[in-house]
Amino acid sequence: MYTYDKYDHQMLEERVAQFRDQTRRFLDGKLTEQQFLPLRLQNGLYVQRLAPMLRIAVPYGLISSKQMRKLASITRDYDKGYAHLSTRQNVQINWPKLEQVPDILAELAEVSMHAIQTSGNCIRNTTTDQFAGVSPNEIEDSRPWCEIIRQWSTFHPEFAYLPRKFKIAVCGTEVDQAATQVHDIGLYIKKNDQGELGFQVLVGGGLGRTPLIGQVICEFLPWRHLLTYLDAIMRVYNMEGRRDNIFKARIKILVKALGIDTYREKVEALWQHTRDGEGTLTEEEVARCKAYFTPPAYADLPDEDEAVDTALQQDLLFQHWVQRNVAKHKQPGYRIVTLSLKETGVAPGDLTDRQMEFVADLADRYSFSEMRITHEQNLTLADVRLKDLYEVYKACKTENLATANLGLLNDIISCPGGDYCSLANAKSIPIAESIQRRFDDFDRLTEIGDISLNISGCMNACGHHHVGNIGILGVDKKGEEFYQVSLGGDQGREAKLAKVLGPSFAQVEIPDVVEKIVSVYLEQRQKDEKFIDTYQRLGIEPFKERVYAKAD
Amino acid sequence: MPKLIKDAQFVENDWQLVSAEAEPDEVLSLKASHLLVPFTLWQDHKAELAKLDAEIGVWFASEQNPAELLTEEEIGQLPVIALDFPLFKDGRAFTYAALLREQKSYSGDIRAVGEVLRDQLSYMLSCGFSSFQVADDVDEETYLNGFHDFSENYQATVIKPTPLFRRRQV
Ligand code: SF4
Numbered sequence: 223m224y225t226y227d228k229y230d231h232q233m234l235e236e237r238v239a240q241f242r243d244q245t246r247r248f249l250d251g252k253l254t255e256q257q258f259l260p261l262r263l264q265n266g267l268y269v270q271r272l273a274p275m276l277r278i279a280v281p282y283g284l285i286s287s288k289q290m291r292k293l294a295s296i297t298r299d300y301d302k303g304y305a306h307l308s309t310r311q312n313v314q315i316n317w318p319k320l321e322q323v324p325d326i327l328a329e330l331a332e333v334s335m336h337a338i339q340t341s342g343n344c345i346r347n348t349t350t351d352q353f354a355g356v357s358p359n360e361i362e363d364s365r366p367w368c369e370i371i372r373q374w375s376t377f378h379p380e381f382a383y384l385p386r387k388f389k390i391a392v393c394g395t396e397v398d399q400a401a402t403q404v405h406d407i408g409l410y411i412k413k414n415d416q417g418e419l420g421f422q423v424l425v426g427g428g429l430g431r432t433p434l435i436g437q438v439i440c441e442f443l444p445w446r447h448l449l450t451y452l453d454a455i456m457r458v459y460n461m462e463g464r465r466d467n468i469f470k471a472r473i474k475i476l477v478k479a480l481g482i483d484t485y486r487e488k489v490e491a492l493w494q495h496t497r498d499g500e501g502t503l504t505e506e507e508v509a510r511c512k513a514y515f516t517p518p519a520y521a522d523l524p525d526e527d528e529a530v531d532t533a534l535q536q537d538l539l540f541q542h543w544v545q546r547n548v549a550k551h552k553q554p555g556y557r558i559v560t561l562s563l564k565e566t567g568v569a570p571g572d573l574t575d576r577q578m579e580f581v582a583d584l585a586d587r588y589s590f591s592e593m594r595i596t597h598e599q600n601l602t603l604a605d606v607r608l609k610d611l612y613e614v615y616k617a618c619k620t621e622n623l624a625t626a627n628l629g630l631l632n633d634i635i636s637c638p639g640g641d642y643c644s645l646a647n648a649k650s651i652p653i654a655e656s657i658q659r660r661f662d663d664f665d666r667l668t669e670i671g672d673i674s675l676n677i678s679g680c681m682n683a684c685g686h687h688h689v690g691n692i693g694i695l696g697v698d699k700k701g702e703e704f705y706q707v708s709l710g711g712d713q714g715r716e717a718k719l720a721k722v723l724g725p726s727f728a729q730v731e732i733p734d735v736v737e738k739i740v741s742v743y744l745e746q747r748q749k750d751e752k753f754i755d756t757y758q759r760l761g762i763e764p765f766k767e768r769v770y771a772k773a774d
Numbered sequence: 775m776p777k778l779i780k781d782a783q784f785v786e787n788d789w790q791l792v793s794a795e796a797e798p799d800e801v802l803s804l805k806a807s808h809l810l811v812p813f814t815l816w817q818d819h820k821a822e823l824a825k826l827d828a829e830i831g832v833w834f835a836s837e838q839n840p841a842e843l844l845t846e847e848e849i850g851q852l853p854v855i856a857l858d859f860p861l862f863k864d865g866r867a868f869t870y871a872a873l874l875r876e877q878k879s880y881s882g883d884i885r886a887v888g889e890v891l892r893d894q895l896s897y898m899l900s901c902g903f904s905s906f907q908v909a910d911d912v913d914e915e916t917y918l919n920g921f922h923d924f925s926e927n928y929q930a931t932v933i934k935p936t937p938l939f940r941r942r943q944v
Contacts (some may be wrong), residue, residue, distance in 0.1 A: 227942075227944070229926055229938060229942060232925065232926060233924060233925075233926055233927075233928075236923060236924050236925065237924075239923075240893075240923045240924075243919075244893060247916070252913070252916070257862070257891055257893075260862075260863055261893055343863065343865075370939075373928040373938070373939070374928060374929055376928055377897075377924065377927055377928065377929075378928075378929055379868065379896070379897035379898075379900035379901050379927065379929070379931055380865075380868045380869055380872055380897075380900075380901050380931075381865070381868070382865065382868075382894075382897055383862070383863050383864065383865025383868065383894075384865060449929075449930075449937075457869050457872075457873075460865060460866060460868065460869045461839060461866050461869050461870070465864055465866075492873075495876060495877050496876070496930075499930070499935075500930050500935050500936050500937060500940060501929070501930035501937055503939070504939065504940065506939075507939040507940075507942075510939075510942075510944065
């Protein structure tokens with residue numbers, strides 16, 4: 223993974239010192255609440271329902287075992303011994319004290335971590351597919367490009383006071399697990415007919431109050447021009463994005479208002495001044511960044527293993543786990559393992575300090591000391607030897623990290639919701655739990671098969687409910703918590719936004735509602751249709767009828 | 775009188791900033807040596823303003839992009855172009871300043887006026903601002919330190935057009 227050099231270290235240390243000084247000035251009453259607000263936000267610090275919340279950046283989800291151990295000790299020393307993995311592949315801790323945040327940041331800096339631009343109206347953490355670099359069907363490893371974007375976006379002096387937050391995703395794998403199309407900017411790495419590398423650039427996607435799929439602003443952007451072109455997109459947005467209404471301030475609203483063609487013209491007009499200028503990427507820089515992401519020292523191994531086969535036959539639960547949580551690797555004899563953080567009864571995406579230390583040890587022993595946080599709030603070990611699978615599984619079992627449910631109905635994406643978040647209309651964690659309790663049998667879950675269920679506690683859509691096959695949104699109905707259900711969302715290369723099913727439900731009704739939705743699918747599916755396929759064939763009506771049918 | 779920072783130090787501020795609501799007659803009878811007038815007023819009364827015994831600069835509201843509103847000739851004549859921050863979080867002028875420097879090669883003084891916070895100074899400087907009008911009660915030392923928060927930056931910027939990746943010594 224990328225290793226900080228003297229420049230990166232120096233800037234990070236200066237940032238820590240800067241925030242220490244800002245916090246001191248705020249506590250001394252020299253900065254008003256208002257003035258301190260963007261400063262603390264750009265250092266990841268929110269003031270939440272119960273306490274401040276600190277969001278720590280994990281650039282494109284990649285984290286080393288050393289960093290994970292540091293997080294474990296931080297949650298223990300400054301927090302309540304657990305952390306939450308977010309849909310932006312970041313880590314959140316919920317109980318830090320404001321006065322201690324500068325110390326936390328100093329500790330993070332020791333392992334090249336920080337909370338820079340994890341919040342506020344600036345360019346946020348760039349995300350990518352968790353299988354980058356190890357997927358068998360990869361166009362190009364996205365990680366070096368994410369790193370290039372990380373550096374370009376970090377402390378970008380022009381774009382620290384944008385109309386609203388700004389999110390970029392990069393995808394170089396064939397299957398898109400990064401929800402690229404619902405980002406302010408989505409970048410698909412591609413090759414043109416001459417075999418040259420570049421990007422298809424999408425702009426104006428996003429969730430929240432006005433969910434939209436990004437539109438293509440540039441069909442093929444040669445890699446050299448990546449940063450100057452991004453600058454031009456940002457400039458148009460910074461100058462023309464709406465600042466009068468927070469709900470209309472995202473770039474998607476501007477793109478929609480202007481139309482993609484006009485937006486493109488404006489970008490091109492600005493870009494012609496910087497195109498081929500000094501901001502143009504060089505081969506040396508790309509090579510420098512790529513050198514950090516060369517394949518680890520893989521052993522020459524056969525792609526089958528007798529002992530594992532035997533274990534698969536003898537241990538049914540192991541078989542389930544391999545079936546769901548283990549994916550093919552580009553290197554023979556290796557597998558991609560994803561640990562589910564969706565055990566029933568635990569808030570989706572939560573890890574205890576002990577579990578963090580455990581996974582760090584696991585990564586050291588079995589996966590070249592690295593892990594990846596996924597957009598679905600799970601944790602991937604990207605380079606596990608096939609012959610180690612059973613050991614890894616057994617070890618995970620002892621720490622409750624061997625739940626075999628990846629991609630199943632109980633692998634729920636959920637925002638922290640009303641239990642933590644001051645913006646929430648309703649709780650989301652208990653809803654997730656009630657659904658997980660209803661659907662807890664592996665056979666039944668695999669019978670239902672691949673399906674995504676995403677929950678957000680409010681319109682801000684941190685739980686990405688619009689792109690869940692089943693989406694659940696917390697709404698406020700005369701002061702009471704209700705839930706609106708939507709169907710048909712999808713997050714991959716064919717991203718779709720879900721449609722609202724109808725009037726919202728009380729919390730207790732939700733498991734029944736999900737049950738009815740699933741039953742329509744099970745009755746009507748043809749051959750090996752997934753839930754989303756059946757939904758697309760049938761449309762929303764049969765689901766609606768079943769769910770809202772009056773009891774006789 | 776608001777304070778003025780230029781070349782990383784506090785200097786005498788002899789510029790009088792004319793409010794957007796000021797009546798033209800009133801402005802034309804002012805006895806100041808240096809006047810910063812709102813863009814629309816300047817546009818409508820250019821000739822009369824030129825007759826005053828004062829240096830004239832123009833300030834732009836945050837929805838006015840000077841790189842688009844001024845002709846090449848006008849840009850060349852203005853000693854000061856001031857960009858207003860009605861609220862510190864309105865960041866449009868960061869881009870306006872950069873465009874004035876990069877596209878229009880403006881070499882005069884670009885001044886940040888309005889709500890200009892200490893913690894924005896280094897970014898403003900990077901984007902091409904060269905002077906800063908700040909409240910009269912600010913602590914001078916605290917503000918001046920604002921220029922030294924960072925010794926490096928990654929991007930191609932107005933003051934360092936060569937991005938770090940072209941300068942980096944591995
Ligand atoms: S979706 Fe709403 S409730 Fe959930 S974390 Fe985001 S802002 Fe909070």
